[in-house]
Amino acid sequence: MRVEEFDYELPKSAIAQRPAPVRDTSRLMVLYKENGKIEEALFRDLPRFLREGDVLALNDTKVIKARLFGKKTTGGKCEVFLLKDLGEGRWEALLKPSRRLKPGTEILVGEAKLKVLERKKDGTKIIAFPEGSDPYEIMEKYGELPLPPYIKEKPEDPERYQTVFSRTLGSTAASTAALHFTERLLQELKEKGVKIVHFTLHMGLGSFRPIKSENVEDHNVPPEFYIMPEETAKEINLAKREGRRVIACGTGAVRTIEGCSDKEGVVKPGSGWMDLFITPGYRFKVIDGMITNFHMPRSSHLVLVCAFAGREKVLEAYKEALKRGFRFLSFGDAMLIL
Structure with missing residues (x-):
């Protein structure tokens, strides 16, 4: 159809x-x-x-509080939208600005340093949280709930x-x-x-x-x-x-x-x-x-x-x-x- x-x-x-x-x-x-x-x-x-x-x-x-706002270690602002827990501190995510956040880029979210590992065919990225850290604790501390894009005001x-x-x-x-x-x-x-x-x-x-x-x-x-x-x-x-x-x-x-x-x-x-x-x-x-x-x-x-x-x-x-x-x-x- x-x-x-x-x-x-x-x-x-x-x-x-x-x-x-x-x-x-x-x-x-x-x-x-x-x-x-x-x-x-x-x-x-x-x-x-x-x-x-x-x-x-x-x-x-x-x-989960899947929206994280951070900055590159070089200073540019960016957003991490976590999509899927892949285990061992690795997550599938949407990143903005996507083109500038290439594999190897490090992103500071509060005191945590996230690393971009790879880019998938569908445009999503695989990122890693710091070794030994709890991603859910980092989300709870720095994240926001991921409201759909058509909702323009936070409840x-x-x-x-x-x-x-x-x-x-x-x-x-x-x-x-x-x-x-x-x-x-x-x-x-x-x-x-x-x-x-x-x-x-x-x-x-x-x-x-x-x-x-x-x-x-x-x-x-x-x-x-x-x-x-x-x-x-x-x-x-x-x-x-x-x-x-x-x-x-x-x-x-x-x-x-x-x-x-x-x-x-x-x-x-x-x-x-x-x-x-x-x-x-x-x-x-x-x-x-x-x-x-x-x-x-x-x-x-x-x-x-x-x-x-x-x-x-x-x-x-x-x-x-x-x-x-x-x-x-x-x-x-x-x-x-x-």
């Missing part, structure tokens, strides 16, 4: 620049994929739409770019569909009999890169590290055997759960690198419903949502959402697809 089939006009005024005053007061559009019918609610109304016995899968990743409370259940450090992009949850709402869902399970997907470059190829199928999603706990896989598999629904929160949740399942739809526990790219025609084996935000035109996230609910229905729902003043992208409103 051609990428232009997943295009729509997104006015700048529709891009949310700040989160809702209270997380669960975001608006919620419910789309029924069988008939394309839509319903409007608030996110805190979610328990109305979920049933006793549903399994809700949440990503517990925590966003007053940086924690609003973290979910209330985030615990496993490693992402450079938030699980934005899950930003709407509050502790009270999670408790309400549990009391209704919804089983809440967690997994980890550290989201990175894939969340920032639009599809540049003419054909959707030619696009590659950069691999992202995941952990599928045994208990989570067990609960999902039990639900499927008993005919109960599995609801994924976020496109990352859909990819991870589907990617961990075999041909029969049995989810296997484990960890590794997830590069599943879901396009229309994909046969969903596990997921029955999903919570997601409103996505960028021509993005892999939008393609996945269209694969799940049907391109025409999704684009029609987006058109209606814009008409009704829904807020789009990371700090925007939410969508529940059933």
